[in-house]
Amino acid sequence: MATDVKVPALGESITEGTLAQWLKQPGEAVAADEPIASLETDKVSVEVPSPVAGTMSEQLFKEGDTVEVGAVIARIGAAGEAAAPAAPATGQGQTQVAGAQVNPVGAGENPALREDHAAAPADHADLTLSPAVRRAVLELHVDPSKIQGTGKDGRLTKDDVLAAAKAKDDSPAPVHEPEVKAPAVAPAPAPQPVRAASGERHEERIKMTRLRQTIATRLKDAQNTAALLTTYNDVDMTAVIDARARYKDLFEKKHGIRLGFMGFFVKAVALAARDVPSVNARIEGDEIVYSDFLDVSVAVSAPKGLVVPVIRDADKLSFAEIEKAIAAYGKKAKDGTLTADDMKGGTFTISNGGVFGSLLSSPIINPPQSAVLGMHRIEERPVVRDGQIVARPMMYLALSYDHRLIDGREAVTFLVRVKEAIEDPTRLLIDL
Template sequence: MATEVRVPTLGESVTEATVATWYKKLGDAVAVDEMLCELETDKVTVEVPSPVAGTLTEIVAAEGQTVGVDALLAQIGAASATSAATAKISNDKSAKAEASVKEGKMTDVNVPTLGESVSEATVSTWFKKVGDMVAQDEMLCELETDKVSVEVPSPVAGVLTEIIAAEGETVSANAKLAVISEGATAPAAKVEKVEAAPAKSGKDVEDAPSAKKAMAEAGITRDQVQGSGRDGRVMKEDVAKASSAPAAAPAPVSVPRAPVPADDASREERVKMTKLRQTIARRLKESQNTAAMLTTYNEVDMSGIMELRNEYKDMFEKKHKVKLGFMSFFVKACTHALKEVPEVNAEIDGTDVVYKNYVHMGVAVGTPSGLVVPVVRDADQMGFAAIEKKITELGLRARDGKLSMAEMQGGSFTISNGGVYGSLMSSPILNPPQSGILGMHKIQDRPVVVKGQIVIRPMMYLALSYDHRVVDGKGAVTFLVRVKEALEDPRRLLMDL
């Protein structure tokens, strides 16, 4: 006996819907509550589950067809022995061989907390395969967000029986990644396993029929609409939002590459940008587009710091178990200057300026994956030794990809040291929403005039990029001069001058 599948109640004042997508084909085996199709109304998207287990024997309403409430969508017949077996296989995503694995308690592996304002991640690498034995806390996979890489350990010891999110797939916070059979043991024989299906490409997503019609009527393209449906599918209401939104500034046109000769093309390698690199590119461009960015320069005689460092570095390291570098001097000099010119430590929030009575100092660090900016919190309350220890710790964690989200958020000012790579002068780009960033550069012996005499001194160019919307030229120059004075006479730092 066939079971009818009808349009469910669509909500108050909604009398019809459009069949957007069928997830099953005629003859497919279906399980109870498995999704059959998706309906689209002018307000919401509605998924239609199967009321029974069986075989889809008839599809009455095709994709794109408009149907009323309680209209017949499809019919499901009783499952045959063959279709029942097919349903079992289709619902077993890992195709695990139960006879080959001694089952235990099933434990889900979920996406860990990704950090404030981070809602999704991409599965970059699986270290284990279906059927592999895993120990508790052994790394299963690595996730990549737009800020950091996150390793996911196994919560229990057992056998990895199912991989739900394949490499390259984007997952939301707390989504299920895999299933582990707790306490199970894998046999000596090879365990049958099936690779997880690759993530769907955005090109395979079919937009709702009514959305296509609305886009044509509104004269807008697919690229101008942000889809809110399943897998980014564009719905009718998305088109309405895009049509009513104020016109945005035209996006920069991507210039296509010139034709490449075949012999050169064979020697090129095309690699997809990582999430981190994409975010770096986007944020830096946003900074240039949003802030009224300007850079002012000065130079500093480093001989005072170098002499002081040479005199005390051995005693400093012996007592504090950390080397005395130049960065702690720059952090201290900046914290003093920020107290005198607080607008450099502020940020714009709408029509307000937020002045911060603390200094969370961002220190830019180059890593194999790209530039990251860990934050030294309350740097204005720390001494030289505490600053050096924290910078060393954060630098090592950054290069190992072990920084947490919290360690890279909330900075109020940033220092970038291009000098470690040999840069003589550059204009650093702001780290939004901050209003200032100091660029350090290479120390180079140069002839300078001191008390009427030409002498050779170790000199460094300093660059302060600032947001001219909140920081005036006088404030920017004053800040840089105060940093220069503190560095050229380090005793001023000790005297709080």
């Protein structure tokens, strides 16, 4: 008897998600608790595990479909049980490559592309490709089953296909000795593949993921609702760099984690927020809500967009605890295992565009928060110290804030407090 696979709880206030990808196809063996599908919600990606071991029997939704919490999306049969005869469920997100699934040649369709597609080995029928990769495979006439994927879980990327096509073009053509045969009627020349004309341009339409739609909506709502303003300053990173160089080995040996720059900035924000509590507050209706705790949302780049997991009670944590929390969130973001609870709440955000090379930017607040601190890249610049022009490792800081709640004087004061703490880290130890 088949076992139903249901959509698990996705987090507080989340009632539905998008079926992003099937990780198992009908007929494939499935282990207990092995992920069979990936769901996308407004905040995170969630893998759906199989409740039992057996064989994927049936898929009840296509990729790209919206599914509600508790809905049955698949069925798992006994080991070795034949799969349901229904057509494989593939949607916009992925396209299955198999000879049996090639559409018949229609008006305007290139027969050469159809022949290449139909020639895909049958034993690779479970290979899944994104639309961009599939188009590259068809246009460049390469066999995807013979390419080693470098994407997540070994999946093919467009760069993998391009590299394989280039390697094929660069390889020398085999030399054959001519054969002597009796005269015969020359066969008609084989049709040559029609290649895209040089300079031909293409467009591709891909539906926005649920996460990207949510990011777009929230950022635009912030611009439409808040009175956004940004104040800037620069900070000399010499003292922090020296402290980090001096103690990083001892720190890692004792705590098992590297000492980074973010820990200093989280501590500096916690110190400055005590003097300027409005940056840690929010507006609800006609009321201002002040928090006696500091939950810092740290912007982390994930494969499908920017996410902001929250470091709880950051003002009470040690450097080691902050660095461990950041490292754990970074790994979960890379693996796609962040949960909705990881990103719930947050009273202040720190975004580090410097890791991507940003020199200066104006970040947008993360509603309902009222402020966000933007860090940028460190570079040596000439500055004046004691009447002398010297080179110092400098970083631009940007504080974007909701001017409805935070006055300019408060914003500047907060940013100066952060600057002072970074330029003299001793302040972090003696609470100045």
